[in-house]
Amino acid sequence: MAKENICIIYGGKSAEHDVSMLTAQNVLNAIDKSHYHVDIIYITNEGDWKKKENITETISSTDELDLQDIESGDISRLLLETHNQEPYSAVFPLLHGPNGEDGTIQGLFEVLDIPYVGNGVLAASSSMDKLVMKQLFAHRGLPQLPYVSFLRSEFEKYRSNILKLVNDKLQFPVFVKPANLGSSVGISKCHNEEELVEGIQEAFQFDRKLVIEQGITAREVEVAVLGNDYPETTLPGEVLKDVAFYDYKAKYQDGKIELSIPAKLDEEVQQTLRDMAVEAFKATDCSGLLRADFFVTEDNQIFINETNAMPGFTQYSMYPSLWENMGLSYADLIEKLISLAKEKYEDKKKNKYQID
Structure with a gap:
């Protein structure tokens, strides 16, 4: 019986790039290679796509998944040109954060008509955006705890009003989070207004929108x-x-x-x-x-x-x-x-x- 073609995609243009690499190592070492012909696509921090075909060996380090020496390829071609011209039974995006689990790459799979593991465009994007969620x-x-949300431009223009809103609606400690990021990147626990301002500035390094939540x-x-x-x-x-x-x-x-x-x-x-x-x-x-x-x-x-x-x-x-x-x-x-x-x-x- 012929093997099914599967493609695992990892890396990504995201602050969670390294987490994705570790996930890919684990999945590649566990997937049944007697059943699947496994290709991998590495997305660099710069957003370049690099492909390696027919992974059969055990991956002992994430360094082995850093395909910097492989020439970058056209995205659609890498996904559509497959072993024996048999389309992928599914692609498995092991991507965390923006450009990976936020609906963007899922939209690409939809346009190319490729089956893919996990959530679709709407579910991925709405689950990624903490405010929409x-x-x-x-x-x-x-049931949810109280929260406040605002944009970077709003904070720059109405800083004192926003700080007053947080103090009026929430009690310290509070958690400041980028709205569109995971793995606790850019998140701060703040016990007073000084820490709050520092936390807001930290979160805005990773997203233009943030959420401040009541601690409990x-x-x-x-x-x-x-x-x-x-x-x-x-x-x-x-x-x-x-x-x-x-x-x-x-x-x-x-x-x-x-x-x-x-x-x-x-x-x-x-x-x-x-x-x-x-x-x-x-x-x-x-x-x-x-x-x-x-x-x-x-x-x-x-x-x-x-x-x-x-x-x-x-x-x-x-x-x-x-x-x-x-x-x-x-x-x-x-x-x-x-x-x-x-x-x-x-x-x-x-x-x-x-x-x-």
């Missing part, structure tokens, strides 16, 4: 969602920290994060979290995968924090670990996501594009 959650009736004393709990029209969920997992703030360095460099899977919660709370995760999945019209993040207070109040349409996907990240706890191995999870991508593509083909 919050507005959709509110429409669905999901609560447990940080996450639920993984998998599926298309009828999604399934995992038992919740909890993030246990040796640091005051679960930032990028703590997540990926210091190893100061411990995951408790499943989280020690009442069964009723667990079920509520799983139900809310499905509501969040539907609120943003997701497909394939989603991780929903929540706050749970000491008296079991639940607030949705955010969702991630392309969650951390290294072998030991929360999302795969939650499914491992449910009996779905990392390799089988990859296989399931590819299957869901093909299912979504076949369903889309049922649409009519001409009027009889």
Whole structure:
């Protein structure tokens, strides 16, 4: 039986480039190469696309995935010219942040009519933009903490008014976040107005729009969602920290994060979290995968924090670990996501594009 063609895309013009490289290493080492002819496309920090075909070896370091010495290629040609002229059964974008999980590359796949793993244009873009996400959650009736959002140009013009708004509507500590970034890049926990101004300036290095959220004393709990029209969920997992703030360095460099899977919660709370995760999945019209993040207070109040349409996907990240706890191995999870991508593509083909 001939192998199916699969293409894994990683890197990207994003502050989360290195996280993507690590994810790609993990997926490449787990994917069933006896079943798939695996090509890779590396997107450099400058946005150049470089392709290497038929990856069969184990990747021992992300340095092996840095294809700087390979000549850049035309994007559409790299995606459409395949082994034995058989189209890709699916492409697997392992891209985090802008230009990867924000709907832009998903739009390219749609135009080229290529099946792809994960969320579509709308789900990816709305899950990436924290303000739009919050507005959709509110429409669905999901409980959230208070927040304020504004643009860089607005802060430059109305700085004193905006600082007053934050002080009037929120209580310190607050979290300042770029609206369109993940992996805790550019996020600050601020305890006073001086730190707030510094946090705003930091966040505006990464995006023109930011969100400032009310801080809360609560447990940080996450639920993984998998599926298309009828999604399934995992038992919740909890993030246990040796640091005051679960930032990028703590997540990926210091190893100061411990995951408790499943989280020690009442069964009723667990079920509520799983139900809310499905509501969040539907609120943003997701497909394939989603991780929903929540706050749970000491008296079991639940607030949705955010969702991630392309969650951390290294072998030991929360999302795969939650499914491992449910009996779905990392390799089988990859296989399931590819299957869901093909299912979504076949369903889309049922649409009519001409009027009889």
